[in-house]
Amino acid sequence: MSRGQTETIVSRKEGHSATLASRKYKKKSAFLESWNRLRTNPGAMFGLIVIILMVLLMVYSFMFITEEDVMAINSANRFKPPSAAHPFGTDSMGRDLFMRTVYGTRYSLAVGFFSVAFGLVVGVFFGTLAGYFGGWVEEIIMRVSDVMASIPGMLLGMVIVAVLGPSFLNLLIAIGVSNISGFIRMSRASILSVKGSEFVEAARAIGMSEFRIAFSQVLPNSVSPLIVTATARIATSVLAAAGLSFIGFGVPVPLPEWGALISDGRNYLGRAPHLTLFPGIFIMLTTFACSLLGDGLRDALDPKLKQ
């Protein structure tokens, strides 16, 4: 064989081992690569910074603001406009609005996070079952999801809070339940699209149980749409919680949840607009940050979409 060919054969073998090594290397970098792409996306970074800021505020409120500070009524300085002493001014009961808003971050973040987690876990479980097993299982789960979807989210929330009584936990459940049907539909759709692919046949060929395939093989592949939907749902959940509190079905009265703060301030709009202004901005910033982060994640995790 001429010199040229042996070289090619040798080089091909090394090339092979090199690609093997690089593939291992590549696996680790898949996550790194998404993080890099996320890091370079200014919007997502802005979102991440705001969310971290909110979490810091929450931690600050856990450490420094006691229930007493937030509830202490002081009839002397009511309706004070924003000033150095009270950056956000004071409300109709003379309580400092800044402290209450910061204290309120825990409710909104908790609602955003836990209700989505609740909806995600329950929704994805049933969605995967429906998507994967099909047949009458799918028909039943989808119809139940239709039933839950057809009851307007706000009404479902109202009835649940009315039944269980106004408490923070019930608000979480109310919004969590209204999230479920969205996740069921989403996870079913992504399972359907992944189910047909070859690696599922391959997994079945090596004797893996249907159940394990569904949850260990098929589900991980639909992770990226899951994450994106979750972040988008966080935004809508925070808004829904604020909406429910606004019409009086949210957290029990004295707790300073942002929606409740706006609801308290709405009667004094002409007189003290700052009461509704600052909680509103906080809600907007949080949901804005979540959506931006959601977009950033979607672009980072799904290169096809990246321009």
Added chain:
Amino acid sequence: MLDECMTNSDVVLDVQDLVVHYELKNEVVKAVNGISFTLQKGRSIGLVGETGAGKTTTALAIMNLVPKPPGVVKSGTIDVCGYKMLELKPKQLEKIRGKEISMIFQDPMTSLNPVISVGEQIAESVKLHENVSASEAYDRAIEMLELVGIPGERAGEYPHQFSGGMRQRVLIAIALACNPRILIADEPTTALDVTIQAQVLNMINDLKKQFGTALIMITHDLGVVAKMCDDVAVMYAGRIVEKGTLEDVFNDTKHPYTEGLFNSLPDITKRESELKPIPGLIADPTKLPEGCAFAPRCQYATDACRERPPTIHQISPTHLVECTAYDNPGFQIEGWQNHG
């Protein structure tokens, strides 16, 4: 109004040192680095080369369809029947595309709009270029379908109801609906299996003869070139390394790369002979070497080849090669088993 096409000289297409780069965020892809060739009325030329040699970019540049944000036409002129394609305004360009010059693409499965009926997609092209009524355009579309071997009554059906081969025929019908002077075929049969491939190629040939259409056949399959083309231009890393009539390039191969291409073809008559593939990988368009792009893989490469851009030698009036090795008159490549 655009002036009528120059009918005196029979050159329908004249491309002079075309340079096209894709400027991405942190790198520049030099896809086409100075391409020049001409095409006479009714003749067909084959652009041959491995993937990534810049064949498709050249075709898109001729149609001025290079996607603007990343793609930039650095220099060069393209003259389609007298119209300066690169300088025309979009309005005028739209008049020429589909009328004077049209193009068919590689993957028939995605090249047809899935939600519009096949007949309508053909009629659309006719309606655009000839002021005929919608129904006349539709009749014309049915005619074209019959021409490409698809029963007319299927004009109302949708692309998902056709096989790959049938869709390619529809694409050809669309391209030739307005009887263009030039047809660019960008690897039309790569996605089809062999039997369908032969049918499609024969059909293109018949239609070419019937309408006198000039053809640019872009392919990496030398067999297709041998069957379809009068002239051949071998492309490597964005440049034409060898250009000439089919006879010149196939039987009097000059450029080592062309030789390598032929050597990596299995020869039915000599089964036991070893295949001689070209070592290494195709040149990276973002980091093109100084001298000849093929030097790193060329067995005859000399230092001269590596330092300065290759010189162009006119072997015969129709045969040209771009290779510094021919600076010394006695240079001969080993040649390859003659395919004939």
Added chain:
Amino acid sequence: MKPAKRSLCLILCIILSIALLAGCGGGKTESSPTPTSGSESPSPTKGISETPPPTEEVEYYEHLNIAIGDKVTVIDLFNPAFGSSQVGIISHAVFDSLVDMTLDNEIVPGLATKWDTDDYKTFTFTLRENVKFHNGEPFTAEDVKYTIERTKATPGSIMASKYARIESVEVVNDYEVKITLDSPNVDFIADMSVPYAGFANKKTCEADPENGSMIGTGPWKVTEIVSNDYVSVARNDDYWGEVPVTKTMTFKFVSEETARYIMFENGDFDFCGIGSVFVEQYENDERFSVESYVMNNTNLIAFNFKDPLMADINFRMAVAHAMNREDFVNITLNGYGVPAEYFWGYRTEFRNTNVPTYEYNIDKAKEYLEKSKYNGETIEIVAAMAHPISNAQVLQENLSKIGVKTEIFATDGPTLTSYTPWGNTDSQIVVTSGPWTTLASSVSMFLMPGSIGNKANYDKPEMTELLKKAAMTFDAAEREKVYAEIQEIVATEIPYLPIFNMELFVAGWKGCGGVKLYATNNHDYAYAYRIKQ
């Protein structure tokens, strides 16, 4: 600039612009008003209740829009839904009662010209003649009998509990009716003077059961009603009494308070109830005239005697001394209110002022707390509706000052009612309000065992005896002595701890008048007018 940086700064500047825009656009923010100390007598502005000047000199608006404080679901004497807080306003306009009560609690003839009784058990009314219903039907004794009997047969209808004690209604002749009670009731005539003790026409109701009972005899007839939205009425030209000057009126409920004020300022409303926060704003504005009235029912807290700790007098004394009524008036009512020392209604008859009262004294409160059975557990305060919930929060703060930990269960009306039925043991402190009417007998529903209003589950046989005796003694002076004794007991045992009486405000454009503001919130807009300036 690199594209990435450009989009980041773009997002930031958008956020800032929105915040700035919202900030500065938020309208004027004045300094908070200096809370005037709760003045004893109602504030002097006597705006909208002047009597209308003679018609020749001035020109009146033909149509008036009046903002009411709650929704009107239906106008039907026999429908429970009619009993919303605005029933008084609608009834003054659409219905007439046998007798009327003036602003200073005096009974004047209404549909009945004469009435007499000897044993407060059987009453004979002589009815006014040629009185016509809105659809022209004559008003006769038959209608009185029909209305009373049908109300008794419809549980939950507005007058059902008042007519429950009527044993029989006898039509003597077209214009005379005899009503016999099952037991003597000195306040029966006063009971019949409430505006919603109106009468429907028998023939009309049987002919059109759906809207029959919307036809009344009052100065205004209903032209249109959109449930829970608005009621339009037109003048009843052949009304037996004085005919109003205005031609048509619309009572509309706007749930969003801010929107209501804006519509009032934009002229969409001629009259509008004003929250205490905005009073100063309208009083200083010469375009409007504002009148106030003090609500008769006293806002108070009830201690549930079924709860061991609440039944401990020392604990109740501690709470009595820990309550700073100034805080409640300033915060819940923005300074416009009358701190209440007595459980009694503000202008309820037979008011006894020489009973023990409890001044705000933290040390005394702590003393009593030591003596009480309180050992640090958290006490539940339950309240429904805006003002009580605000009072609950102020109470929570006041009690925390003496070391009593409390938790607020804020909820809505129906839940509170179902949570605190007679004899319940779950509720502890209930923030609610006292008797509405100016009749002393209305106190019984707060102190009689088994009645709904008795949130304190107060059950002392001695008190029950006194209440029964009061209802039986015909002679006023005698009755006063009995009620005085009742007030004595309430003040010493403190089942109810009074907080304040609310001072409410109704504003009208300059040139508005003719409105009678009652302390029971049953205002009379029948003769409202507005002069074109």
Added chain:
Amino acid sequence: MLRYAVIRLLWLIPILICVSLIIFVLMDAAPGSIIDSMINEEMTQEDIEELKREYDLDKSVFYRYGKYMLGLFRGNLGSSEISGLSVFDMYKTRFPKTLELSLLSLVLGTLIAIPMGIFAAKHAGTIWDNLTTAFTLIGLSMPSFWLGLLLLIWFSHSIKLFPAGYDGTWKCYVMPVIAGGFSMSASITRQTRSAILDVVRQDYLRTARAKGVPEWRVTVKHELRNAWIPIVTQIGMMLAMTMAGSAVIEAVYSWPGVGRLMIEAINQRDTTLACGCVILTATLYVVLLLLVDIVYAFIDPRIRAQYSAGRRKKRRAEA
């Protein structure tokens, strides 16, 4: 196609039964009942017992549910327990107002959203794209009631341009439509942008351009027609959601819509009214989603093929 529609509508019956059961049981479990909102201090225990008998509250919830369902099967939604008005009439007077609001906000929202979405997609990556993205994100993250309040203060209080509540003139529609429509148009813009972005890289657009089709026609005829499916899904979902009447917008503008009717029903524990509203809204919801599916078929021949082919199991790409 008809068979498919009929099956979907038949599914409506079990859904409605479940929905009414859920609402009925939940409302019954809620503290306080219908009579609690009627009780005033003057009533005695006997009055309350009588009221309980009157409203069958002494019997079990399933008895009442049974009676309610009997009425339902005879097509009568019953009457509101507290006011005796027929539920259907109350819904009939309230629904047009909600419908007007939701249709107006949706139509205006869509008219703004689709061009903007296309514009953003066509100029992806440029400053304009970022601007639209920021705009849509603000639209999605701004609580509609907060926006409603701010509009109320700016346009009604400071500059007396629009009336503060519902007064029948066209002017009173402006603010609620902006408050509701803003977030709707924001989400439709996002959906349009991502739908067009998916399509913009398809090969058949290159074929169209090679045919000499002008750019605007490429966008409208080829790109948009393929992007309709996700856009129509989003619009259908939006419309279905607003059928329930956006409770917050109606609360801020005292809009006599279905949303507020439901809040009142729940506050007064008026089970029949609440159930009636939910059933009517759910029916509308299911019918609307069915319409969206049928519209799919018109847009995309591939989906139409599944119906006409009468395949038993339908596989439409759920959004």
